[in-house]
Amino acid sequence: MSHYCDSLLVTCEDFRLHQRKDGRNYLLDFIKQLKMDCDIITRAGGIKDLIHYNKKEFRDSLERDIMVSLNLHNSHTIILLNHEDCGAYSNFSFSSREEELQQHYNDLKEAKKILSSQYPNKKIELYFAELLPNTKDEFIIKKIN
Ligand SMILES: [Zn+2]
Numbered sequence: 426m427s428h429y430c431d432s433l434l435v436t437c438e439d440f441r442l443h444q445r446k447d448g449r450n451y452l453l454d455f456i457k458q459l460k461m462d463c464d465i466i467t468r469a470g471g472i473k474d475l476i477h478y479n480k481k482e483f484r485d486s487l488e489r490d491i492m493v494s495l496n497l498h499n500s501h502t503i504i505l506l507n508h509e510d511c512g513a514y515s516n517f518s519f520s521s522r523e524e525e526l527q528q529h530y531n532d533l534k535e536a537k538k539i540l541s542s543q544y545p546n547k548k549i550e551l552y553f554a555e556l557l558p559n560t561k562d563e564f565i566i567k568k569i570n
Contacts, residue, residue, distance in 0.1 A: 426555060427496075427497045430497075431457070432500075433498070434465045434504040434506060435466045436504050436507070436508075437467065437468065437497065437506075437513065441508075442453040446482065452465070455552075455566050464498055469512070472487075472507060473513050475487060475535075475536045502547065502553065503540055503547050503550070505540075505550070506551075507554070508529075508553040508554035509525065509553070509555050510556055526537055529554070534551065538550060551570075552566050554566045
């Protein structure tokens with residue numbers, strides 16, 4: 426049996442974003458602000474495997490999870506959320522914070538392009554979780570245009 430769900434959220438598996446033992450849950454707070462139910466796909470690097478995949482199977486696997494969610498729940502919106510200080514992006518060896526953020530913004534936009542062509546009738550929204558100054562695990566989630 427399938428049920429309708431408002432949206433599909435693709436984000437990173439990093440524990441700092443969700444379900445922490447200290448009670449903080451940035452994903453939960455984010456979803457409440459959206460006022461939408463969300464299927465959630467957690468992957469190392471969020472949407473990274475759509476663009477920078479070492480093996481085609483990685484990309485296929487992410488695309489498969491997205492397809493299953495949309496087929497089952499027919500969500501009208503796809504939300505893509507990457508975050509700062511992502512371990513899955515450590516191979517980029519960014520020389521500055523600006524460079525790191527720009528890479529994520531570019532990747533999010535590229536992922537939107539890819540998914541738009543596959544799912545032309547879906548609304549796709551981009552978000553990025555920035556670290557608060559002088560913290561390693563406190564985030565603010567901002568919308569990317
Ligand atoms: Zn991450």
